[in-house]
Amino acid sequence: MPAASPLLRYVLRRADDALILGHRLSEWCGHAPMMEEDMALANMGLDLLGQARALYTYAGEVEGVGRNEDDFAYRRIERDYENLLLTEQPNGDFAHTMLRQFLYAAFAYPYWQAMMTSPDATLAAIAAKSEKEMAYHLRHSAEWMLRLGDGTAESHRRLAAALEILWPTTGELFTTDEGEQALIAQAIATDPESVRPQWTATVTQTLTQATIEIPAKAWMHTGGRQGRHSEAFGHLLTELQYVQRLIPNATW
Amino acid sequence: MPTPNTPIWEVFIRSRNGLAHKHVGSLHAADATLALQAARDLYTRRGEGLSIWVVPTASITASDPQDREMLFEPTASKPYRHPTFYEIPDEVGHM
Numbered sequence: 001m002p003a004a005s006p007l008l009r010y011v012l013r014r015a016d017d018a019l020i021l022g023h024r025l026s027e028w029c030g031h032a033p034m035m036e037e038d039m040a041l042a043n044m045g046l047d048l049l050g051q052a053r054a055l056y057t058y059a060g061e062v063e064g065v066g067r068n069e070d071d072f073a074y075r076r077i078e079r080d081y082e083n084l085l086l087t088e089q090p091n092g093d094f095a096h097t098m099l100r101q102f103l104y105a106a107f108a109y110p111y112w113q114a115m116m117t118s119p120d121a122t123l124a125a126i127a128a129k130s131e132k133e134m135a136y137h138l139r140h141s142a143e144w145m146l147r148l149g150d151g152t153a154e155s156h157r158r159l160a161a162a163l164e165i166l167w168p169t170t171g172e173l174f175t176t177d178e179g180e181q182a183l184i185a186q187a188i189a190t191d192p193e194s195v196r197p198q199w200t201a202t203v204t205q206t207l208t209q210a211t212i213e214i215p216a217k218a219w220m221h222t223g224g225r226q227g228r229h230s231e232a233f234g235h236l237l238t239e240l241q242y243v244q245r246l247i248p249n250a251t252w
Numbered sequence: 253m254p255t256p257n258t259p260i261w262e263v264f265i266r267s268r269n270g271l272a273h274k275h276v277g278s279l280h281a282a283d284a285t286l287a288l289q290a291a292r293d294l295y296t297r298r299g300e301g302l303s304i305w306v307v308p309t310a311s312i313t314a315s316d317p318q319d320r321e322m323l324f325e326p327t328a329s330k331p332y333r334h335p336t337f338y339e340i341p342d343e344v345g346h347m
Binding site for chain 2: 034035036040043136140143
């Protein structure tokens, strides 16, 4: 197969972010601390799954060799997924999951908002839908940041511990490569770096209000955007792809 | 599990402009903001809502079911309160 075009790779990366984070949220189904949050997590997971489906379908059109959303979601190997490392991090406890959602939504909300003006009509339409969904994810997760951080000693300890683990995966949110730079130059894609000031302001304000200290400087992990994943990703994929591996082309 | 001190909230949804908010159910939430978000997540998943109210269950004063006869039975013998005994002239049309 020829090397993927910059646009195909760009679309697949965003689709992978949504699929993998959505899958992580789906793992909470039936396990959340309370029924109300079980539904909230599943709703957010379904939002992301919807975004992934739209993006994979578009990727199939861009590629033009007949691959559909299921081919991309279920029939690729580990190295072919180029999602952010942040999105594949294990759920951990509730504070961990909510923090991961907050860190992602604080980026995705302004990012999709900016993408609404893309001259690529499909991407602009997906952005318009995603922007509203991510606005709610941000609002919901930010409320939990305040309550967990400024709640009990136990909830504060758990949120602070989660930040220590997740913070080093946030640098990758703003990375691009040559292909993406070309799309940015044509204004088809938004430069993630342009969203950094808003992300930093949201995260700093919310976590400060939540009495959680932000790590001053940290080593930032990268690799997800090149298909180099953390150890947990293989296990995630095993579960995600199980039915398609067991019964290829299964439908219902 | 909600901790014992997680209050219960009653949820009211207004589905269309011009209609009243209608009671749809209840939920547990630590405070009003989270109750509103939980109401959105639990009760508006199929496009039911344009507006949500949440009210702490504890702030609702309810009639005692044991008072039912005293409160409600006396009306049974007063059918004249229903506006069904009037002849409506044809010209009025729908009322």
